[in-house]
Amino acid sequence: MTKRRKKERAPDPTPSRRDIPFVKGGVIVVSVVLAAVLVVVAIRIPSPVSAPRTAAGPPAVPAYVPAEKWVGRAYALDILFHRVYTPCWEGAYGAIGDAHLFAVTNDSALFRFYAVSHPLAEMCRQTWIDDQAWVCLAEMYWWRFTGKTHVEWAADAVRRYAEARESGALSHIEGFWSWYNFPPGTAREQVFTNSNMNQMATVACWLHEVTHDQKYLDDALLVWNGDDTAPGVEKTYYRGNGRWVGKAGLAAFGNPLPWMGAGYCSIAAALYRETGDAKYRTIAAATAKRVMNPSNGWVDPADYYQVRMDGGGAFTHFLLDAYQIAPDELQDLPGKVEKSLDYVWTNAHGKAAVVLHRESDHGIRNGWNGKGGEDGYRVGEVGTVHAQGEAVRAFGVYAYVLNRVVPRAAGVPR
Numbered sequence: 001m002t003k004r005r006k007k008e009r010a011p012d013p014t015p016s017r018r019d020i021p022f023v024k025g026g027v028i029v030v031s032v033v034l035a036a037v038l039v040v041v042a043i044r045i046p047s048p049v050s051a052p053r054t055a056a057g058p059p060a061v062p063a064y065v066p067a068e069k070w071v072g073r074a075y076a077l078d079i080l081f082h083r084v085y086t087p088c089w090e091g092a093y094g095a096i097g098d099a100h101l102f103a104v105t106n107d108s109a110l111f112r113f114y115a116v117s118h119p120l121a122e123m124c125r126q127t128w129i130d131d132q133a134w135v136c137l138a139e140m141y142w143w144r145f146t147g148k149t150h151v152e153w154a155a156d157a158v159r160r161y162a163e164a165r166e167s168g169a170l171s172h173i174e175g176f177w178s179w180y181n182f183p184p185g186t187a188r189e190q191v192f193t194n195s196n197m198n199q200m201a202t203v204a205c206w207l208h209e210v211t212h213d214q215k216y217l218d219d220a221l222l223v224w225n226g227d228d229t230a231p232g233v234e235k236t237y238y239r240g241n242g243r244w245v246g247k248a249g250l251a252a253f254g255n256p257l258p259w260m261g262a263g264y265c266s267i268a269a270a271l272y273r274e275t276g277d278a279k280y281r282t283i284a285a286a287t288a289k290r291v292m293n294p295s296n297g298w299v300d301p302a303d304y305y306q307v308r309m310d311g312g313g314a315f316t317h318f319l320l321d322a323y324q325i326a327p328d329e330l331q332d333l334p335g336k337v338e339k340s341l342d343y344v345w346t347n348a349h350g351k352a353a354v355v356l357h358r359e360s361d362h363g364i365r366n367g368w369n370g371k372g373g374e375d376g377y378r379v380g381e382v383g384t385v386h387a388q389g390e391a392v393r394a395f396g397v398y399a400y401v402l403n404r405v406v407p408r409a410a411g412v413p414r
Helices: 026-043 069-084 089-105 108-117 129-145 151-167 199-211 214-225 233-237 263-275 278-291 312-325 333-345 385-409
Strands: none
Touching: 069 089, 069 333, 069 385, 089 108, 089 129, 089 312, 089 385, 129 151, 129 199, 151 199, 199 214, 199 263, 214 233, 214 263, 263 278, 263 312, 278 312, 312 333, 312 385, 333 385
């Protein structure tokens, strides 16, 4: 992640007034109720009987023992992640990785963690827009990988999206359409947009898939293409051939495009899946190619980790989203990602000046440059919920791509 916050918030089931930018009287209540009804009607699948809630105690070590190396590494990271788990955006990162692990293993222990002892729908609400987007994405991945039968996850994503939409956080206050961390005009921390916030456009594509309601796809297209009122992010930031250009400076409040715009790979991939328009596939593939070309200065020429940025879990996922819609154009991408993850796992092949992988408990550092010094949010932390959530996301998504997508792209049935 690239946030810069004054302090880390302790998990609290009751948001403080500072954490409620989205209240607009009864409008949200009505919208939320209608949205939940919409999901159940649109999917036309009865909600399964929920497993009984149990008192949440220390999570058990997963009983599943993986044989494949990368699945095994992801599981090793998972044990610590489940111990330090908190129910907000950092937890959502790991939940995304765990959903991909579940898709490979069908391990019921992973399912129970998010369906029974730590329900996704009870994760933090009414915080930054990208916090809500990460939670929604975790819910949608679990919805898909559990057979699209858990309507409660889809319904909660609809509710969260409605809250954000009704707040006015989808705006063109800066002269182009974008999602903002807080609704413009609120007396909050600085309101800004970047590719983190616009993951709500990715969520909108998922909700279009779930409900078939055109309004969600229209929102996502508005962010990307704009309208007669204002342009979208493509015209504002994209310069062609995978090159995205925003403000110079540090990420978050300075630079609106961390990771050289790699975040737009996921949005473009989602738009391609929902529209079939080859433009989005072309941009996603070109962006991934440019970012992962060492001559452009973003990744190490030998091991392909980010030289000067945190957020390795999100970064890895963005690139692999591009690969999944354009495997022919990005045939070398999984190999590059594997090198970056192996670099972290081996502590820069035993040469790291900072701890990347703490072998005693498989804690992972938030920043993945073996020399340190990256830009970002608490880059030096090792094994915290943020750092571990990033790692579980990266290793989990990669294990899924390696074991399910790469063989399929090669014509090998799995």
